[in-house]
Amino acid sequence: MENKYNPGKIEPKWQEYWRKYPELFNADYSSNKEKRFILDMFPYPSGTGLHVGHVESYTATDIYSRYLRMKGFEVLHPQGFDAFGLPAENYAIKTGVHPKETIEEAIKVFKKQIDSLGFSYDWSREVNSSLPEYYKWTQWLFLLFYKNGLAYKKKAKVNWCPKCQTVLANEQAENGKCERCESEVTQKNLEQWFFKITDFIEPSFVKASAGQGIIKTSGLLDGLDKVDWPDSTKGLQRNWIGKSFGSEVDFAIENSQEKIIVYTTRIDTLFSGTYLLLAPEHPLVNIITIESQKKEINAYLIETAKKTEIERQELQKEKTGAFTGVYATNPATGERIPIWISDFVLVNYGTGAVFADAHDSRDFELAKKYDIPLQVSIRPKDDELWEKVKNLEVCFEEEGVLVNSAQFNGLSSGEARIKITEWLETRGAARFKVNYKLRDWLVSRQRYWGAPIPIIYCEKCGEVPVPEADLPVELPDDVDFKPTGESPLKYSKKFQAVICPKCGAKARRESDTMDTFVCSSWYYLRYADPKNEKEFASKELLEKWLPVDLYVGGAEHSVLHLLYARFFTKVLHNLGYLEFDEPFLKLRHQGTILAEDGTKMSKSKGNVVNPDDVVAHHGADALRCFEMFMGPLEDMKPWQTRGIIGITRFFEKIWNMQTKISKKGSTNSKLDNLMHKTIKKVSEDIESMHYNTAISQLMILSNALEKEPEVSEAHYKLYLLLLGPFAPHISEELWSGLGNTESIFKEKWPEYDLNLIQDEEVDLVIQVNGKVRDIVRVNADISEENAKKVAMENEKIKKHLEGNVIKKIIFIKGRLINIVI
RNA sequence: GCCCAGAUGGCGGAAUUGGUAUACGCGCCAGUCUUAGGAACUGGUUCUCGCAAGGGAUUGGAGGUUCGAGUCCUCUUCUGGGCACCA
Numbered sequence: 001m002e003n004k005y006n007p008g009k010i011e012p013k014w015q016e017y018w019r020k021y022p023e024l025f026n027a028d029y030s031s032n033k034e035k036r037f038i039l040d041m042f043p044y045p046s047g048t049g050l051h052v053g054h055v056e057s058y059t060a061t062d063i064y065s066r067y068l069r070m071k072g073f074e075v076l077h078p079q080g081f082d083a084f085g086l087p088a089e090n091y092a093i094k095t096g097v098h099p100k101e102t103i104e105e106a107i108k109v110f111k112k113q114i115d116s117l118g119f120s121y122d123w124s125r126e127v128n129s130s131l132p133e134y135y136k137w138t139q140w141l142f143l144l145f146y147k148n149g150l151a152y153k154k155k156a157k158v159n160w161c162p163k164c165q166t167v168l169a170n171e172q173a174e175n176g177k178c179e180r181c182e183s184e185v186t187q188k189n190l191e192q193w194f195f196k197i198t199d200f201i202e203p204s205f206v207k208a209s210a211g212q213g214i215i216k217t218s219g220l221l222d223g224l225d226k227v228d229w230p231d232s233t234k235g236l237q238r239n240w241i242g243k244s245f246g247s248e249v250d251f252a253i254e255n256s257q258e259k260i261i262v263y264t265t266r267i268d269t270l271f272s273g274t275y276l277l278l279a280p281e282h283p284l285v286n287i288i289t290i291e292s293q294k295k296e297i298n299a300y301l302i303e304t305a306k307k308t309e310i311e312r313q314e315l316q317k318e319k320t321g322a323f324t325g326v327y328a329t330n331p332a333t334g335e336r337i338p339i340w341i342s343d344f345v346l347v348n349y350g351t352g353a354v355f356a357d358a359h360d361s362r363d364f365e366l367a368k369k370y371d372i373p374l375q376v377s378i379r380p381k382d383d384e385l386w387e388k389v390k391n392l393e394v395c396f397e398e399e400g401v402l403v404n405s406a407q408f409n410g411l412s413s414g415e416a417r418i419k420i421t422e423w424l425e426t427r428g429a430a431r432f433k434v435n436y437k438l439r440d441w442l443v444s445r446q447r448y449w450g451a452p453i454p455i456i457y458c459e460k461c462g463e464v465p466v467p468e469a470d471l472p473v474e475l476p477d478d479v480d481f482k483p484t485g486e487s488p489l490k491y492s493k494k495f496q497a498v499i500c501p502k503c504g505a506k507a508r509r510e511s512d513t514m515d516t517f518v519c520s521s522w523y524y525l526r527y528a529d530p531k532n533e534k535e536f537a538s539k540e541l542l543e544k545w546l547p548v549d550l551y552v553g554g555a556e557h558s559v560l561h562l563l564y565a566r567f568f569t570k571v572l573h574n575l576g577y578l579e580f581d582e583p584f585l586k587l588r589h590q591g592t593i594l595a596e597d598g599t600k601m602s603k604s605k606g607n608v609v610n611p612d613d614v615v616a617h618h619g620a621d622a623l624r625c626f627e628m629f630m631g632p633l634e635d636m637k638p639w640q641t642r643g644i645i646g647i648t649r650f651f652e653k654i655w656n657m658q659t660k661i662s663k664k665g666s667t668n669s670k671l672d673n674l675m676h677k678t679i680k681k682v683s684e685d686i687e688s689m690h691y692n693t694a695i696s697q698l699m700i701l702s703n704a705l706e707k708e709p710e711v712s713e714a715h716y717k718l719y720l721l722l723l724g725p726f727a728p729h730i731s732e733e734l735w736s737g738l739g740n741t742e743s744i745f746k747e748k749w750p751e752y753d754l755n756l757i758q759d760e761e762v763d764l765v766i767q768v769n770g771k772v773r774d775i776v777r778v779n780a781d782i783s784e785e786n787a788k789k790v791a792m793e794n795e796k797i798k799k800h801l802e803g804n805v806i807k808k809i810i811f812i813k814g815r816l817i818n819i820v821i
Numbered sequence: 822g823c824c825c826a827g828a829u830g831g832c833g834g835a836a837u838u839g840g841u842a843u844a845c846g847c848g849c850c851a852g853u854c855u856u857a858g859g860a861a862c863u864g865g866u867u868c869u870c871g872c873a874a875g876g877g878a879u880u881g882g883a884g885g886u887u888c889g890a891g892u893c894c895u896c897u898u899c900u901g902g903g904c905a906c907c908a
Contacts, residue, residue: 232825232902239824239904246908264908277908317906344906354908362906397822437907555902629846631834634826636901640833646846649861693835696845703845765841770889772841810888816840820888 005648005655007619011729015115017743024745025069025120027076029544036073037545038065039524039584041553041561042080042127045106046087050113051601052627052639055611057552057590059624060633060689062119064550066725067686069120070749076545077120078527080127081107084135084516086164089449092481099449103130113612117620118728120745125530129519134526135451136472137536138519141568143454143465150196150571151443153463157281158442160188166446167192193444193453193512197563200570201241201436208576217574217581220438220566228586230634233558240559242437247421249355249430251276251328254336258284260328263350263435266359268416270332271405272377273355275367276339277321279347280304285324288339293325297341304343319344319366330355331429332406332420342366350435364395378413379403441564443515448479448488450513458500458507467501473509487511520561521568524548524583539577547580555589562587588689591635593627598638609639621727622647628691628726651730653702654723657711658737665712672756674704675715679752682722691726698723713738718750765816766791768800784811791817 018024027035038061043054065077081103088099107128114121127134145151158167163183167190202219218226221241224234246265253259260276278285280301289297300322321342330337337355344362345354356363358374367374378400379386389396399413408416408423424430444453452473454466466473476495479488489495489511500507522536528545529537547569565583573581594600595607602608614623626647631637678701685694701719705711717738724731724744735744764778764787774796778787788809791797797819804821811817 230826235825236903242904242907244907262908266908319906342906344908346907349907356908360908362908435907437904558903626846629833635834636827637833640847643833643847650846692833693845696835699845763841767840767889770840770887775841808888810840812840816889818840818888 005652005730007621007651007729008616010733011116011118011615011620014729014732015118017732018118018120019115021743022122022124024743025065025075025077026122026124027078027545028074029541031074033072033074035076035545036065036068036550037076037524037527037548038068038550039077039527039548039552040079041551041557042082042129042520042523043110044082044085044087045103045110047091047102047106048603049106049109050611052593052609052611052614053554053590055117055623056593056627056633057554058114058117058119059627060588060590060691061550061552062624063628063686063691063725064689066120066728066745067683067749069745070721070724070747072748076125076527077122078125078127078530079114079119079121079123080125080523080527081110081129082516082520082523083107083128083130084450084513084519086447086449089447089481090164092449096481098477100130103128116615117611117624120728125527127523127526127530129451129516129523130449132472132474133533134523135519137526138451138514138522139454139466139471139473140468140536141522142451142514142518143468143471144575145195145571146455146465148571148575150199151193152196153191153193155189155191156194156442157187157189158192159185160190161185167442167444192442194440195443195518195567197441197567198436198438200567201243201438204570204574206574215574215576217570220563220570223566223570223582227582227584229584230587230589233555233562233587233589236558237563240438240563244435246433246435247417247424247430248351248433249331249424250428251331251337251355253284253288253339254327254329256288256326258288260284260339260353261351262353262355263433264355266413266417267420267430268399268402268408268411268413269357269359269377270330270355270420271402271408272357272359272375273330273332273337274335274358274373274375275337275356275363276328277345277354277356277363277366278324278339278341279345279352280341280343281347282341282345282352285341288324288326290325293323297322297324300341319362319369321366321370323370331424331427338372340366340370340372348439349437358389358392358395359397361395361397375404377402377404441515441567443518444512445515446487446511447513448475448481450516451519452489452495453510453512453514455510456498456500456507457510458503458505460505461500461502464500464502464507470501487513489513517560517564521564522572524551524565525572525578542577543579546578547582548584549586551584551587552590555591558589589634591631591633591637593630594636594638596639596641601639609641614644618644618648619651619729621651621729625650625695625726629695631692633689633691650699650702651727653706654719654734655730657702657706657716658734660709660711661713661716661738662710663713665708665710665715669756669760671704671708671715673759674701675718676752676756679718679722679750680757683749683752686725695726698726720744721747721750759814762814764790764814766794766797767816767818768797769820770818773797773800780814782814784813787811787817791819 040058040061065075068075083103088102091097091102092099129135142151160167161183200220203222204217206215208215221238221243224237244265246263247267249262249264249267251260251262319342321340324339324341326339327336328339345352358364358376359378374392376389378396380389380396380400388394402408402411402416408419411419421430421432452475454471454473456464456466458464476492478494479492481488496508498507498509499505525537525542525546529541532538569578569583570581572578611623622644626644629647678697681697682694685691705715720731720735731744759780761777762780763775765772766774774794776790778790801821806819806821808820809817
């Protein structure tokens with residue numbers, strides 16, 4: 001036994017021990033214990049290694065996993081690597097080093113770092129999304145989607161990053177800038193692959209094979225109701241899906257068979273609809289525009305096409321438009337209204353057409369600019385405001401009471417929306433309509449370092465899926481990484497030497513690869529059966545381990561990864577591969593750890609805390625506990641280098657206590673009481689992941705034990721068991737120091753004794769008019785009568801009561817008595 | 822503009838159903854030991870008036886409900902995150 005606490009010495013020793021006995025933490029299929037699947041978001045193995053944020057979430061799941069194992073659960077706690085993606089490829093472009101090598105190197109570093117922190121992963125199940133044995137199944141899933149009509153190709157205007165030379169999903173083109181390199185995103189018309197995620201927004205009902213009834217799969221929206229996720233994350237997903245309830249209205253075009261269909265959530269303003277607006281890309285624009293206006297419209301279209309997405313979306317930008325020279329009929333008023341085009345109308349939302357009126361600030365502004373007539377039909381409550389609205393001085397966008405709306409005058413906006421839609425519905429000119437912002441997921445990328453899309457193009461047979469037996473379609477190594485705007489795979493001779501699986505003629509392969517989000521949409525399933533060569537995972541093992549009971553990772557994945565993973569699960573449920581339709585039952589995010597000055601950690605600012613340094617100076621146990629002690633897991637919190645010393649002092653106290661252990665030790669009911677209260681508090685706090693208060697409770701107990709001349713071995717053992725999940729190294733060391741020959745993590749989690757946590761005496765608060773005037777030590781089950789007596793006889797209280805009449809006395813058993821005067 | 826989260830000492834943060842606000846830790850102050858300490862230990866530490874006993878104030882702000890509010894209700898300010906010309 002060492003004299004001084006020395007993490008640098010004991011930690012490697014126990015890490016070695018855990019490596020030697022992997023069965024301590026590996027999930028055992030044959031076990032008949034109840035399972036728990038505790039999952040971390042698998043990291044992208046970046047060259048910069050692990051950062052303190054990784055440590056935060058991995059510690060959180062590690063504590064939980066160790067606790068659950070001690071509680072008697074069979075815990076699946078795996079880890080892997082999200083290894084495809086742009087950084088390694090960009091590095092290859094710069095240096096010529098193959099991404100495979102870069103990633104291999106980075107994974108080595110990651111694993112070493114993870115090991116040095118004492119995380120109890122089941123490494124026998126490690127996955128790496130860039131290995132053929134993994135992406136074979138990514139490709140297989142692509143084909144499964146394809147065969148079920150859920151993967152399709154279409155020419156689409158797509159976000160294009162000129163620097164990365166690739167297509168970006170809408171989600172990756174944030175504010176018109178490339179998520180990765182921040183270059184401005186431009187638009188390109190290209191043939192692209194999509195996944196039909198929009199089919200899964202609402203619940204679906206499909207016939208199970210062989211007439212086994214109907215499978216119901218919850219949708220991306222309603223499925224959120226049954227999972228334990230942060231409200232903020234659910235909100236983000238709902239927001240992203242963007243469901244709205246409205247109406248579709250048909251506007252007949254003058255001298256034409258065509259009609260313009262408009263989507264609106266404000267059909268209550270229809271009677272003030274004095275003109276129509278089409279998106280510049282609307283298919284009818286070229287068809288209907290009259291000859292004399294063609295020049296003007298074309299000029300406008302060219303101008304619009306030149307604009308990038310950001311320019312178009314810039315807020316507060318002056319509205320512009322052009323007149324087609326054509327008129328339509330407002331179905332409510334029968335009035336003849338002009339059809340304009342404007343670039344603030346989005347072609348891919350609703351129907352790409354809106355009716356414009358005085359109750360929308362954009363329409364209002366445009367009409368003022370081009371002298372298009374306006375009309376009002378909604379009256380606000382405020383008379384003064386109404387004067388201004390009526391005179392078209394201001395634009396009133398809120399709800400109100402209908403005016404100038406024929407038989408609907410006097411109705412509220414809400415009532416009118418129903419009545420007007422119903423009225424027009426009988427005439428076939430309108431219908432209720434639900435609309436979503438979510439669009440299908442663009443999954444193809446013109447890049448090398450991803451899973452190749454397993455499709456072959458044949459002159460004769462067209463699009464042919466690669467036969468399952470030929471999977472995986474492996475990435476070739478004879479490629480030049482330089483981006484050309486097309487996938488590097490296009491120029492690989494090896495890769496393109498292919499014949500059509502149907503007719504045997506010379507054919508070419510699809511050269512695009514898949515978005516890395518595809519790979520990460522199903523990896524959690526693979527952990528159930530990571531070495532399976534015949535299936536992505538066997539049904540039996542999926543049923544054994546899935547769904548994930550606890551998922552922890554960054555909030556930055558609240559929309560993309562989590563939505564896509566849910567979509568995959570729903571597809572696989574629909575097709576009968578999975579029993580469940582939500583993959584992650586409970587989700588928590590770790591909050592960002594900020595630099596000491598409260599700003600974001602960043603390489604350029606040089607304020608990044610490297611976990612390796614902290615481990616070298618203070619030890620892994622100290623880093624783990626410190627990060628957990630800093631505050632609630634999900635909160636954003638600043639790093640405080642000074643604070644770590646508190647944890648070290650805490651460990652030293654426990655360490656030095658060894659010399660005070662005796663078989664008997666100081667035993668008194670007070671210590672027992674605190675011991676068992678701590679067992680209760682720590683257990684509950686781990687379950688709710690309030691690790692900061694669990695550690696604080698452990699400190700309270702160690703402070704109390706330390707004050708005793710002797711510490712009983714029984715108490716010390718209990719203490720180490722409670723500390724184990726948080727600080728596994730020191731706990732193992734001290735546990736073995738007691739003569740134990742087996743790991744502390746084979747022990748059972750302590751149970752508290754209900755009798756021992758009952759207090760015999762309590763502090764009774766005596767209040768006068770709600771103000772604390774004294775606190776007295778009394779028997780815990782003191783009666784109201786006795787409490788009154790104690791209060792009334794108290795000198796301090798008497799002083800406050802002097803000369804007053806007591807109106808009322810409130811007594812809360814075991815807590816307080818309040819005298820009201 | 823919309824959605825979500827939050828605001829408590831010098832700092833990070835505690836506080837079952839409304840019931841002792843400031844637990845625990847850092848820092849700071851004093852003391853012990855020491856050649857020394859940015860080490861260790863002991864004690865103190867919300868603010869304020871007071872030598873003290875004791876009093877008063879206090880959970881972003883303003884109201885309200887209640888015997889009693891950090892906690893519940895209404896309004897409001899600010900901060901962080903997300904979405905956004907979405908009809």
